[in-house]
Amino acid sequence: MYNYSLKFIKSLPPELAHSLTIKAMKYLSFGYKKNFEHSALSQHILGLDFPNPVGLAAGFDKNAEVMQSMFSLGFGFVEIGTVTPEPQKGNIKPRIFRLKEDEAIVNSLGFNNKGAQKVKKNLLKIRNTYINNKIIGVNIGKNKSTKNAVDDYLYNIEYLGSLASYITINISSPNTEGLRDLQLRGNIDNFLKKILDKRDQIKDINKKPILIKISPDLDENQLRDIALISLANNIDGLILTNTTTERLNTLISNNKKRKGGLSGKPLFETSNTILKKMYSLTNGQIPLIGVGGISSASDCYEKIKAGASLVQLYTALTYAGPSLIYNIKNELIDLIKTDGYKNISDIIGKSV
Numbered sequence: 001m002y003n004y005s006l007k008f009i010k011s012l013p014p015e016l017a018h019s020l021t022i023k024a025m026k027y028l029s030f031g032y033k034k035n036f037e038h039s040a041l042s043q044h045i046l047g048l049d050f051p052n053p054v055g056l057a058a059g060f061d062k063n064a065e066v067m068q069s070m071f072s073l074g075f076g077f078v079e080i081g082t083v084t085p086e087p088q089k090g091n092i093k094p095r096i097f098r099l100k101e102d103e104a105i106v107n108s109l110g111f112n113n114k115g116a117q118k119v120k121k122n123l124l125k126i127r128n129t130y131i132n133n134k135i136i137g138v139n140i141g142k143n144k145s146t147k148n149a150v151d152d153y154l155y156n157i158e159y160l161g162s163l164a165s166y167i168t169i170n171i172s173s174p175n176t177e178g179l180r181d182l183q184l185r186g187n188i189d190n191f192l193k194k195i196l197d198k199r200d201q202i203k204d205i206n207k208k209p210i211l212i213k214i215s216p217d218l219d220e221n222q223l224r225d226i227a228l229i230s231l232a233n234n235i236d237g238l239i240l241t242n243t244t245t246e247r248l249n250t251l252i253s254n255n256k257k258r259k260g261g262l263s264g265k266p267l268f269e270t271s272n273t274i275l276k277k278m279y280s281l282t283n284g285q286i287p288l289i290g291v292g293g294i295s296s297a298s299d300c301y302e303k304i305k306a307g308a309s310l311v312q313l314y315t316a317l318t319y320a321g322p323s324l325i326y327n328i329k330n331e332l333i334d335l336i337k338t339d340g341y342k343n344i345s346d347i348i349g350k351s352v
Ligand SMILES: Cc1cc2nc3c(=O)[nH]c(=O)nc-3n(C[C@H](O)[C@H](O)[C@H](O)COP(=O)(O)O)c2cc1C
Pocket: 057, 058, 059, 060, 062, 081, 082, 096, 105, 107, 109, 111, 139, 170, 173, 213, 241, 242, 243, 262, 263, 264, 265, 267, 291, 292, 293, 294, 312, 313, 314, 315, 316
């Protein structure tokens, strides 16, 4: 049944395919029944008990509508968003393109989402159910029209923070003008201080981990700045990476010409390079979440060896379908055992 549905979904334009998938999951309580957890995959990081290291990356469930279905696929954690304070439509369509031959996607969505109020309602609903104890990251951003970006982040931290297991500060989407400049040396120190001050001031939120999601298109110096500033400010974690505006000349699909952020297989090596550099620059002292181009257990294994404590994926799920996470977890356990380790945490940073 899944195979037929997947074939049908893949035959539709990508944004329609996505919204139909979300509707099906929402109303049919869609799930994958062969779910399991295993002690070799569990870890205590960021003050949280992760049943396994494989998470859903931001952008799939922007409005916190299908978290339950995503957990039933076997994800160890789910990151919702990016959420902006006010609802917004995003950029003009079409704005999602499949690069089928490359197993990649280009998107220029521009933070289309239903806004913080609706997302809060959805999170409250889920926090009152049996998935209350699950790890849900809330990824926040700014509205297109907001002039002073930090105000939107501070608002969202206060408004949504108590419902988050961790909060991701997204300053790396290429589809909101000027957003990525927040990563630069002249801006990021002051920006992060304001964010952390806000978090520390609010009783229900002051223990919530704050993670910064960064771009794969930063140079050595910019990475070094972020590493030093993150260490100096005791940032809880970094997520590496968002989509890239670069286009490798190995890309085959015609849609490589589309404007926006590229995700999926061609991003794997680039994001691993950034991950390794960041692991070294921070001396392994800051938990890193590796994301970009993962489509198998060995990809997860490679990212963890490159310094990630946890991983996330999005694009591969749209190509491989719902059995992906079950298969990845099974094969990850085999890889750990074959190499003579007991737990996934034993391999963090082993190839750096
Ligand atoms: C259609 C689409 C929408 C996305 N939207 C967001 C978003 O709202 N916020 C965010 O931080 N990342 C977003 N991302 C980036 C992913 O979270 C992830 O960082 C990136 O796709 C690399 O992982 P992947 O190769 O496994 O897809 C989006 C990616 C895609 C494909």
